[in-house]
Amino acid sequence: MEELLKAISQVGFPIAVAVYLLMRIEPKLLAMTDCIKDLTAIVKADTENSKETRQTIATFALSVNDLKNEMRRFNDNNTKAKS
DSSP, X not given: OHHHHHHHHHHOHHHHHHHHHHHHHHHHHHHHHHXXXXXXXXXXXXXXXXXXXXXXXXXXXXXHHHHHHHHHHHHHHHHHHHO
């Protein structure tokens, strides 16, 4: 408490309050910085997973289209063979 009173008398009340608040807020700012770093890593991983998922879906869609085309050819060949 004496240190606070000395600081107020030396630098003035507004500066002493500003320093006090900065000292109180600093740990919270550091914690928030860590959370932001963690969230950045999570978003990056999620983005990479989304890209892989989109590629897999696109490949699957192409495979389904190829299968449909093969089934049409097969049906066309059977129809011609029966005629």
